[in-house]
Amino acid sequence: MTDIEIAQSIQLKPITEVAKTAGIDEEYLEQYGKYKAKVDYALLKKSEASEKNGKLILVTAITPTPAGEGKTTTTIGLADGLRKIGKKSIVALREPSLGPVFGVKGGAAGGGYSQVVPMEDINLHFTGDFHAIGAANNLLAAMLDNHIQQGNALGIDPRRITWKRCVDMNDRQLRFLVDGLGGKANGVPREDGFDITVASEIMAVFCLSSSITDLKERLGRMVVGYTYDDKPVTAGDLHAVGAMAALLKDALKPNLVQTLEGTPAIVHGGPFANIAHGCNSVLATKMAMKLGEYAVTEAGFGADLGAEKFLDIKCRMAGLRPDAVVVVGTVRALKLHGGADKKALGSENLEALEKGLPNLLRHVSNMTEVYHLPCVVAINRFPTDSDAEIDLVMKKCRELGVNAILSTVWAEGGKGGIALAEEVVRLCEKENHFTFSYDCDLSLSEKIETVVKRVYHGEGVSILPAAQKELDRLTTLGFGSCPVCMAKTQYSFSDDPSKLGAPDHFTVTVKSVRVSAGAGFVVVLTGDIMTMPGLPKIPAAEKIDVDDNGVISGLF
Numbered sequence: 001m002t003d004i005e006i007a008q009s010i011q012l013k014p015i016t017e018v019a020k021t022a023g024i025d026e027e028y029l030e031q032y033g034k035y036k037a038k039v040d041y042a043l044l045k046k047s048e049a050s051e052k053n054g055k056l057i058l059v060t061a062i063t064p065t066p067a068g069e070g071k072t073t074t075t076i077g078l079a080d081g082l083r084k085i086g087k088k089s090i091v092a093l094r095e096p097s098l099g100p101v102f103g104v105k106g107g108a109a110g111g112g113y114s115q116v117v118p119m120e121d122i123n124l125h126f127t128g129d130f131h132a133i134g135a136a137n138n139l140l141a142a143m144l145d146n147h148i149q150q151g152n153a154l155g156i157d158p159r160r161i162t163w164k165r166c167v168d169m170n171d172r173q174l175r176f177l178v179d180g181l182g183g184k185a186n187g188v189p190r191e192d193g194f195d196i197t198v199a200s201e202i203m204a205v206f207c208l209s210s211s212i213t214d215l216k217e218r219l220g221r222m223v224v225g226y227t228y229d230d231k232p233v234t235a236g237d238l239h240a241v242g243a244m245a246a247l248l249k250d251a252l253k254p255n256l257v258q259t260l261e262g263t264p265a266i267v268h269g270g271p272f273a274n275i276a277h278g279c280n281s282v283l284a285t286k287m288a289m290k291l292g293e294y295a296v297t298e299a300g301f302g303a304d305l306g307a308e309k310f311l312d313i314k315c316r317m318a319g320l321r322p323d324a325v326v327v328v329g330t331v332r333a334l335k336l337h338g339g340a341d342k343k344a345l346g347s348e349n350l351e352a353l354e355k356g357l358p359n360l361l362r363h364v365s366n367m368t369e370v371y372h373l374p375c376v377v378a379i380n381r382f383p384t385d386s387d388a389e390i391d392l393v394m395k396k397c398r399e400l401g402v403n404a405i406l407s408t409v410w411a412e413g414g415k416g417g418i419a420l421a422e423e424v425v426r427l428c429e430k431e432n433h434f435t436f437s438y439d440c441d442l443s444l445s446e447k448i449e450t451v452v453k454r455v456y457h458g459e460g461v462s463i464l465p466a467a468q469k470e471l472d473r474l475t476t477l478g479f480g481s482c483p484v485c486m487a488k489t490q491y492s493f494s495d496d497p498s499k500l501g502a503p504d505h506f507t508v509t510v511k512s513v514r515v516s517a518g519a520g521f522v523v524v525l526t527g528d529i530m531t532m533p534g535l536p537k538i539p540a541a542e543k544i545d546v547d548d549n550g551v552i553s554g555l556f
C-alpha cells in the first residue's frame with residue numbers, strides 16, 4: 001500500500017482521547033474537527049511553574065538525496081518505539097509546506113507505518129497556520145507600499161525595500177517582477193518579488209517566539225527596507241505589528257495530532273532548513289518537553305543545515321539543551337555519495353558504499369566532537385539493502401565509537417523502533433557537555449568562517465565585496481552579535497551541490513547577507529540558493545486527485 005492508503009486504513013482516536021494520553025485537559029483544547037486541535041499556550045504558561053522537563057532528542061540526517069532519507073519517519077517511529085518500551089513520549093514536528101508537497105518530495109508527514117495523521121490535512125491546509133503567516137507577511141508588504149503611495153513620511157527609498165511578498169507554493173515565475181505599473185493610482189513602480197512562505201521572516205519569528213508579547217516585539221523589529229539617508233525602517237515604524245499579531249494569534253497555538261499508533265504529536269511551524277533555520281516552533285518543543293518524559297523532534301535536511309541551526313540558533317535563543325542526537329542514514333544515499341549511478345542504487349555495491357560512508361561519519365563526528373552530544377546512527381533500511389551493506393555501515397560506525405541501530409519503522413511502526421528507542425534512553429542518561437559551534441562574541445565574518453571550517457570542513461570563506469560591505473554595515477547597526485543562519489544547498493557539505501560525499505579543499509562563497517532582525521539572526525546566502533523554489537519537470541501535483549467521496553489519492 002502507498003503511504004496515504006496506509007494512513008486511510010487506520011482508525012484514528014478522537015483528539016480528546018489523544019489529549020488525555022498527553023495529559024492535556026480539555027479546557028486547553030480548541031478542536032478542528034474530530035482528529036486535530038490547537039492547544040492553548042496558557043497550558044505552557046501553567047506548566048512552566050514546574051521545573052521538570054522531559055529529555056530532548058534531536059533527529060537529524062546525513063546529506064540527503066532529493067527524495068529524503070526518512071528523517072520524519074524515523075522521528076515518528078522512535079516516539080512510537082519509546083511508547084512500546086513504557087516511556088511517555090511526545091513527538092514535535094514541523095508542518096509541511098505546500099511547495100515540496102506539490103513539488104519533488106510529495107507528502108511530508110512520515111511514511112509507511114510511521115506517520116502522523118490525518119496525513120492529508122497535515123500535508124495540505126491543516127489548521128491554516130501557513131495561510132495566516134502568508135497573510136501577515138503580505139499585509140506588511142501592502143502597508144509598506146501604501147505608506148510610500150500616501151506621501152512616504154518615513155522617506156523610504158523604493159530601490160532599497162528588502163521585504164518581499166510570499167506564497168506557500170513553488171513558483172519560479174514570481175522570483176523577480178516589477179509592480180505598481182499602470183499609472184499613479186496603482187502605486188509606485190518598483191522591482192519586487194516573492195519568497196516561499198517558509199522563507200518569510202515571519203515564519204522564523206513565529207517559530208522562535210515564546211509568547212504573544214515576544215511575537216509582537218519580534219515583529220516590530222523586522223527590517224523592511226531603508227530610507228534615503230540609510231536608516232533601517234521596521235514593521236514597528238509602519239504601525240503594522242498589532243494587525244499582524246491579530247492574524248497570527250490563533251496560529252501561534254501549537255497543533256495536536258497523533259501518530260498511527262496514537263502517540264501524541266505536536267506539529268507546528270515549518271521554516272526550510274536550507275534558506276531558514278529548519279525547526280518546529282519553540283512553543284511546540286517546550287510543550288512536548290513539559291508533557292512527555294521524552295520529546296522527540298527533528299531538524300530539516302542534513303545535520304550540516306538543520307542540526308547546526310537547531311543547536312546554534314534555536315537552542316541558544318530558547319535555552320534548550322539536547323540530551324541525545326539520532327543521525328539517520330540510508331545505504332542508497334551513501335552509495336550515491338560514493339559515486340554509484342542514481343539508477344543502480346538498489347543493487348549491492350560495497351565499493352560505492354564504503355566510498356560514501358565518510359559523509360555519514362563526518363555528520364556523526366560533528367555531533368560528538370563539535371557539539372559534544374551523545375549520538376546514535378539509525379540506519380533506515382530499504383528492502384533492496386543487502387546484509388553485507390548493513391554490516392559494513394555498522395562496522396564503520398563502531399570504529400568511530402558510535403552505535404548504529406537498524407531501523408525498520410517504515411515497515412513495522414513502533415515495533416521497528418524499539419532497539420533505537422532503547423539506545424536513545426541509554427544515551428540520555430549519559431553526561432554530555434553540549435557546546436555551540438561558535439561564540440556570539442565573534443564577528444559575523446568569523447562566525448561564518450567558523451561554521452564553514454568546523455561544521456562543513458571547508459578551507460575557508462570567500463565573501464564577495466557587496467556582502468562584506470553589508471556585513472560591516474549590519475555590524476555598525478548593532479547586529480554583529482547575532483547568530484548566522486547559513487542559506488546553502490542541502491545536497492553537499494559545500495555550496496556546490498555536485499560535491500557529494502565528504503568533500504574537502506573547498507571554499508564557500510558568500511554572495512549576499514541580510515538581517516532578520518525580528519528572528520534575531522543574519523541570513524548568509526551562498527551558492528545559487530533560491531528563496532523561491534521552482535517545480536520540477538514532473539511535479540508531484542500531477543499524481544494527486546480526489547474522488548466523489550472526497551477521498552484524496554496520490555499525495556504520497
